[in-house]
Amino acid sequence: MIANRSYDCLVIGAGPGGSAAAAIVAEQGHSTLLVERDKMPRFHVGESLMPETYWMFERLGILSEIGRIGFTQKNGVQFVNSDDKETKPFIFADHDDRPCNQTWHVERSKFDQLLYETAFNRGATCTDETRVLEVDIRKKSPHKVTLQTASGKQHDITAKVIIDASGQSAILANRMQLKEYYPDLRKAAIWGYFDNAVRAGGGNPEVTCILHTENKDAWFWYIPLGDGTVSVGLVADNDFLLKRGGSPQNTFENEIKNCPGIQRRLVDATLAGKFNVAKEFSYTVKQQAGEGWVLIGDAGGFIDPIYSSGVFLALKSGIMAGEAVAEGLHAGDTSAKQLGRWTSEYNEGVKWIRKLVRAFYTKEFSFGSFMKAFPEHGKNVTNLLIGRVFEGNPGKIFEDLDPWIEKARKSDNMEMVSR
Ligand SMILES: Cc1cc2nc3c(=O)[nH]c(=O)nc-3n(C[C@H](O)[C@H](O)[C@H](O)COP(=O)(O)OP(=O)(O)OC[C@H]3O[C@@H](n4cnc5c(N)ncnc54)[C@H](O)[C@@H]3O)c2cc1C
Secondary structure, eight states, X not given: OOOOSEEEEEEEOOSHHHHHXXXXXXXXXXXXXXXXXXXXXXXXXXXXXXXXXXXXXXXXXXXXXXXXXXXXXEOEEEEEOTTSOBOOOEEHHHHOOSGGGOEEEOOHHHHXXXXXXXXXXXXXEEESSEEEXXXXXXXXXXXXXXXXXXXXXXEXXXXXEEXXXXXXXXXXXXXXXXXXXXXXXXXXXXXXXXXXXXOXXXXXXXXXXXXXXXXXXXXXXXXXXXXXXXXXXXEEEHHHHHSSSSOHHHHHXXXXXXXXXXXXXXXXXXXXXXEEEEESOOEEESOSEETTEEEOGGGXXXXXXXXXXXXXXXXXXXXXXXXXXXXXXXXXXXXXXXHTTTHHHHHHHHHHHHHHHHHHTBTTOOHHHHHHHOGGGHHHHHHHHHTOOSSSOTTTTHHHHHHHHHHXXXXXXXXXXXX
């Protein structure tokens, strides 16, 4: 219920980023309104988490709740090469057996609902089926915002700070024309949920599996979920996936023929529901904060689904921005400098994930052959897959990885191709 006309903080969107930020700002006693366009709980893609989300759950006080929901445990990541060779899985606990080195495959409806309730429990006013229609960013905050509820009723409110957590809608970045697309990461995805798909079984640990197709034009994700289904998605260049004619279902089925590992796993499986499509999801922004506004999660940029970093980065930026906003409101400082004070540390960590994404899409790269050449990097690769990019020396593997890719490129006498 929108009871007031003015708030200290408005958070747009109740994904992981928005709910985490709203919880942090509200718990410091600032009046906080969290608005979500859809009816909660709502469906969302992005089920495989990174273990470093552990610290976000601890900060939000929801570690035990997450454990109780019955999500599938994710113990590691396995890559299957284009020649159908299954690389040794990167098992998180092999390198560090603390509880923070295990995570989950989550049904996002349940997971995001828990975070939404957490924001409410920390004191935020939470309202779903409420859409942000207009945002009037003034020179000096408070800014004016028009909301529309499910009944069609419009409300004008003001907020000293707007946290844009609207995901791929990226409301403020679109309005202010801040978005920039990575030319080499123009990808699309087609995915669905399958009954009777093969699970690890026999006491084997469940992992997120990433399988290349035979010619490396595309890759599949394979994420076993707690409700018995497996989320299976196909990712490739936008034009390759969506502009060659045929329905998404045809394209998906054709690419399965190029991926024996997926064929084996889906041999008795049936699609539950329909196929989904997403495109043009990778971008960055020119500016992450301004006077009385800040962008978090996908609303401030998204790299690629390959390493399952999206939810982690949404939570991380939500918490970091939430703390900067709460502190700024307390001090009466809603400047870009204050609200964005976390961004350089954050961007420095994100840089390593982006670098590993680019390596993955380089034709000459395969985790299997890199690990054969540099077995000593097992822990460093696992650390990146865990999401440990904000501490230690996350860039260590690139000292060997960059020259190794360069050498492979030269010996093939081919130009490096970024797909
Ligand atoms: C194909 C694909 C696969 C992915 N797989 C993974 C994965 O396995 N693991 C992973 O961690 N990440 C994955 N991601 C990324 C992940 O989905 C996102 O990074 C994550 O959901 C971002 O969280 P967020 O809180 O920023 O935004 P979201 O979770 O997108 O939430 C934004 C919310 O804002 C609401 N909203 C939008 N506009 C308005 C409006 N006008 N008014 C009010 N509310 C509004 C939306 O309804 C939505 O609920 C994947 C992404 C893609 C595209």
